[in-house]
Amino acid sequence: MNQETFKDNWELIVGLEVHVELATQTKLFCGCLNQFGSEANTNVCPVCLGLPGSLPVVNETAVYYAMQLGRALHCSVNRSVFARKNYFYPDMPKDYQISQYDLPTNLNGYLELPTGEAVGIERAHIEEDTGKTTHIGTSGRISGSDYSLVDYNRAGIPLIEVVSKPEIRTIEQAKAYVSELRNIILALDISDAKMEEGSIRVDANVSVRENGEQNLRTRCEIKNVNSLKSLGRAIEYEANRHISLYGNGEYPKQETRHWDEDAGRTRSGRSKEDAEDYRYFTEPDLVPLNPSEETIAKIDQEMPELPSERRRKLANLTGVKSSDMTLLVERNHDAFALDAIEGGGEPEKVVKHLVNNLSSGLGALTPEALAQLIQMENNSEITSTQAKKVLGELVQRGGTPANLATELGFEAVGISDLENLVDQLINEHSDEWERFCSGDTKVQGFFVGQVMKSTSGQADGKVINQILNERSTAK
Amino acid sequence: MNSVTPKQYQSASEIAGLVANRETSAVEILERHLNQIEEHEKDVNAFNLVTINEARAAAKETDKLIVEGGNVGPLAGVPIAIKDNLCTKGIPTTASSKILEGWKPPYDATVVRKLKEAGATIIGKTNLDEFAMGSSTENSAFGPTRNPHDLSCVPGGSSGGSAAAVAAGFAPIAIGSDTGGSIRQPAALCGVVGVKPTYGGVSRYGLLAFASSLDQVGPFATSVKDAAIVHEVIGGYDPLDSTSIKQAPNSFVNEIDQGVNKLKVGIISELMGGIDGITQEVIKQTNIAVSALSDAGAQVEEVSLPAALYCLSAYYLIAPAEASSNLSRYDGVRYGLRVDGANLKEMNVNTRTEGFGDEVKRRIMLGTYALSAGYYDAYYGKALKVRRLLAENFADLYKDYDVLLSPTSPCTAFKLGAKIDDPMTMYVNDVCTIPSNLVGHPAISIPFGSGKDGMPIGVQILAPPMNESVMYQVAHTLEKASQ
Secondary structure, eight states: OOOOOTTTTTTEEEEEEEEEEOOSHHHHHHHHBBTOOOOOOOOOOOOTTTTOOOOOOHHHHHHHHHHHHHTTOOOOOOBEEEEEEOOOOOSSTTSSSEESSSSSSSSEEEEEESSOOEEEEEEHHHHHHOOOOEEEEESSSSSSSSEEEEEEEEEOEEEEEEEEOOOSSSHHHHHHHHHHHHHHHHTTTOOOOTTTTTSSSEEEEEEEEEOOOSSSOOEEEEEESSSSHHHHHHHHHHHHHHHHHHHTTTTOEEEEEEEEETTEEEEOSGGGGOOOOOOOOTTSOOBBBOOHHHHHHHEEEEOOOHHHHHHHOOOHHHHGGGGGHHHHTTTTHHHHHHHHHHHHHOOHHHHIIIIIIIIOOTOOOHHHHHHHHHHHHHHHSSSHHHHHHHHHHHHHHOOOHHHHHHHHOOOOOOOHHHHHHHHHHHTTHHHHHHHTTOOOOOHHHHHHHHHHHHHTOOOOOOHHHHHHHHHHHHH | OOOOOOOSOOOHHHHHHHHHHSSSHHHHOOOOOHHHHHHHHHOOOOOOOOOOOHHHHHHHHHHHHHHTTTOOTTTTOEEEEETTTTTTTTTTOOOOGGGTOOOSSOOOHHHHHHHTTOOOOOEEEESSSSGGOSSSSSTTTOOOOOBTBTBBBBOOOSSHHHHHHHHHSSSSSSEEEESSTTHHHHHHTTTTTEOOOOOOTTTTTTOSSSSSSEEEEEEEEHHHHHHHHHHHHHHHTTTOTTSSSSSSOOTTTTTSSSOEEEEEEEEEGGGGTSSSTTOHHHHHHHHHHHHHHHHHHHEEEEETTTHHHHHHHHHHHHHHHHHHHHHHGOSSSSSSSSOOOOSSSHHHHHHHHSSSHHHHHHHHHHHHHSSSSTTTIIIIIIIHHHHHHHHHHHHHHHHHHHHEEESSSSSOOOOOTTTTTOOOHHHHHGTTHHHHHHHOOOOEEEEEEEEESSOEEEEEEEOOTHHHHHHHHHHHHHHHHHH
């Protein structure tokens, strides 16, 4: 990616780690339900509680989903091996997490942003989620709490961790990366992809360097970012923190920091003394995953059209810039757009309406109705303001735009009626007309206003201008 | 020498036959064994728990089923003792550790379930070195088990309780687990048969893990045939164990009488004096076994297994490394012992400090160190290389030989307390048995004579993976020669 200046002479460097909870029926290593919102500790068994003697068995659907995401991100799918990540925490029933380490399922891909820029993907590996701890007491954090409650329903839910390369250079790119990844996941239908429910969790590795500098400087990992908005705020805060530290001749230390949404700042997490050595080693209770070439070929074959392709395809068909299609594709309105265009709607206007005026859904609107509406607009049968109102009604009630326009009293003033009005005005105001014809554009507003007045605002300004110009040229 | 072994053992296959034919009842068989336990258990301490009520109910159920003409399994009415690191539903499972105080598993280990389905009567849970870490069953939170042949001696370990239970006539069959020799070495020291099946041949589901890549569940018996029968019952693919082998097991019992004619047997020279610490009387007795096989028609040759020299070192890195991770879950949060502290970390530390014994702590520390950043390559990584090298050694030998043979234990049973303060000396007890665990191959120990002290000596037969049939054939031949 091109170098971008974040602030003064500083360049922003961001790498994102996104955890995606897979929407499998059951957990990663046992038959317990993978369900959000159940009563605490009801979706549990000896395996996901890590009871002595229990053993994990891999959920094949989860592995398949992981490979699908890997291929969608243009990764190579490899023979992979599970590894244990060892650390003590009460929400982790075995006090180790089964993850992947040096041999992950997916390696070396990229994600294409709507702008066409590509962000490198280092890896996308499979791992199990932990349980959820609630600290009871005044602080709400583990230190100083009276006691803590652990819910193991989430323990063992399959996750894919998608790790980007540190190639993100702006906050906009960071946000676009996450929403594009989300769209890909939704297209694959492998996760609910709800950031607010935690089914997508984003950690940001943030550092800065001076423009032109080649090496990467110390990064901090920012956790607890729960929305795209806070992702942007957190990155900005953290980058500024680094810049001001460097400005004071100090250095940031490599650490995990937590984003505090209310305070609008990041806070230091674990101190250095507690720095973890995870003692990764091959999980001896599981065997390597060795997908066949046929399986990978099948995944490629079944791959749904991804957002980037859909944008490109629409752009080719409509002539509208591919980056303008982001929202349209995100809302899955591509087929609708194509039908509306096929039905005679002007492509640019179809896209414009879908992106700007239909953000809360299509409701009862049909592609034919949208096409007709655009035609009425283009024929000046209604004004653009009226078109918006008709569109709102179409979404709510359905029907045809012509009927609705009549019902709303938007009977457009016919061109011949307007011509008569304009001619009448020219006769009544010959001085102003002379000025208009000699190029004084200020009086144009006067004529338009007069026509509007006598049509109670139902006339189309563009058409009036057209008539005025015709008359003046004919003179 | 104070011995409590019975004059004669009744085999499991005989018991099952008599029970099935209603010549005796499961209840009668059980009571006879309970009487033996009543008489000698206080001296032997083979059990952490004798499940008298559950056993009586199960035996009654078996008898009822037989009277009703129901389908009884191959172990009908056979009392079986289970090592206390295998989960038994609703019955305390302790691994002989304080840390599991009060814990009752909500499920049966696959092996236990299969035994019950085969008609066996689970008679109790046997003592072991805490979490199967040890070679003498002295590292138990519930006191040491004693060798029924001489109560002043250890029974070996870690499955010492199971070996002693069979040797003392408390049960014709016991189940153990073998991570570095924990079935074979105590079998040798107690004069019974002990089998470590192929890794993946018997489900580990429900076995409290010590070193997951090495652990394997197997039987103790008073005869090779009994061991083979039980092996058939407990073996086979288990979808709950991902490392379980999908291949259908061979019938061991049907082929057990085929003899050793024309079989090629390799004697591992490194374990016949090549490595220090193996006593002359054990080597001498093993040589007698070799002659017996030769007399029975086998072709016997001395062979070399060079990587055997490094096995002990590799094992004592790999096993503790895996153990350090496997034993993390005993943290006081969810089950078992909890010793409170001012905060979470203190509670974790207090619980583990009080709950684990010295040997377990030693291995957790060893393993944690071996996996640590900066040390992994030098220790754990190197141990894995030895493992690969050893596998190549074995593969080469099995191109030319059907089975391999060595002593099981470097010495006969030693006195209680003789080695407990010297971990290194204790670890050497596993030198002959560890290679099979590192490569996941099957091996059997069968009693073959005794030493100057009158204590049993065991001979070990090693076979290629999933090739237990030939192992049982050779063992059966040797068994006949020893009688």
